[in-house]
Amino acid sequence: MSLDGKTFLVTGAGSGIGRAVARRLLDSGARVTLVGRRQDPLKETAGLYTDAYVLAQPADISRPAEAEDAVRTALDRFGSLDGLVNNAGLARFGPLAEADPHDLDAMLGVNLLGPAHLIRAALPALRAGSGSVVNVTSVGGALAMPNRAMYGASKAALNSLTRSLARELAPLVRVNAVLPGPVDTPMYDDLGLAPEKVENLRKDMVESTPLGRFGKPEEIAAWVCHLLDPEVSAWVTGALIPVDGGRTS
Template identity: 60%
Template sequence: MTLAGKSVVVTGAATGIGRGITECLLKAGAGVTAVGRREEALRDLADRYGPAVAWLAQDVGAPGAAERIVATATDRFGRIDAVVNNAGLARFGRLDETDPALFDAMFAVNVRAPAELTRRALPQLRAHRGSVVNISSVGGVVSMPGRAFYGATKAAVNSLTRSLARELAPDVRVNAVLPGPVDTPMWSETGLDEADTEQLRTDLLASTPMGRFGEDTEIGRWVCLLLDTETSGWVTGALIPVDGGRTA
């Protein structure tokens, strides 16, 4: 597989699953425009991988974010071949204990921002017969008491993926990867206390046939495969669970 000469935008690129995706892309020869809010993590990525990485410290949900991201990628690499919408906000809690504002915040980052970035990158994606990969979650297809809002945003991502796949074909392919539980910094930022987090992780492990959490690199390789036209040129509208069998 080679992605040499391709220019790929990755949101949430510096940590967790985004880092796994970015490292796979760089190994395959792509140039990556890495986006996230924390400058230090992005700088660290760029220092490590050199000129193949352009970066922008940007909240993807902020007004004008998509235009700035597209401009950064085009200035550095002259083109955009693919967008990986990975940045995500996961706040867990039961319906009667959750501030509705949290739903709006999750929707803005998990659904609206990927749609807007795809829209702004569309002329470039069309010109290069490009591709979009959305990082969804098995939470978008299985029921999740205590995490209904998060699950609802990921179900929306799945719907967006399938509808846009039809709308943008045959010029632009749109797919989603649905990770099961992966050990990332996300687990310390869900809003659950330590005991509830441990309980949730134990329950998830018990319901994952492969008996372990996934690695960020195991998600990253599937993203690379979906961007590789030789392998996946006929794949669009696919929701691919990479989940240790959790949805089996």
């Protein structure tokens, strides 16, 4: 990949897909700002690399001021921004009739408004460097999702934002999305469901995936980095790419 020396900001970088993306970028010689709500996991990721290449920046991206501060801090440290990976996500599963309104607001804040805040804040730098945005959404934004309706709706909205901004920001900035299927990450420990329901959910997801297993964070990270790389994806924008073991086929 031609990512050596380039600069990126990755959200949700303390674990799961975000950590896998950050590590792949750093291993390619890029400089990366790691953004997430919890400082300790960010430091754990950052600690694997020298300070010259990595910056851990705690932030709640659903708050516009914190999103803007994260971008500003990244630019102060590295001087430019070649790509933004909107990976941070929040999932709360269950019937709409039983949903906590605060959970619904929080999902929209993290899954949709957070990426919008970050793109807006990063836009001058991305335009200056003909940069790239990759949104990590979900196959839940493309499938009917009973008992996960609001989560799916928030991801469908991010898919729509991706396609609209791809046209709005062209030709200087490319905007694409990767739609993971079920990936084995810590997200399943924080769904707001009882353990037995989580276990049943995981079993159902494997059974409904043609390749018969959960994906690995590294498998999603490979596609994210592919879309960030101008050497191979310079003519790709507005794409919604399922990486889902055939779940949407």
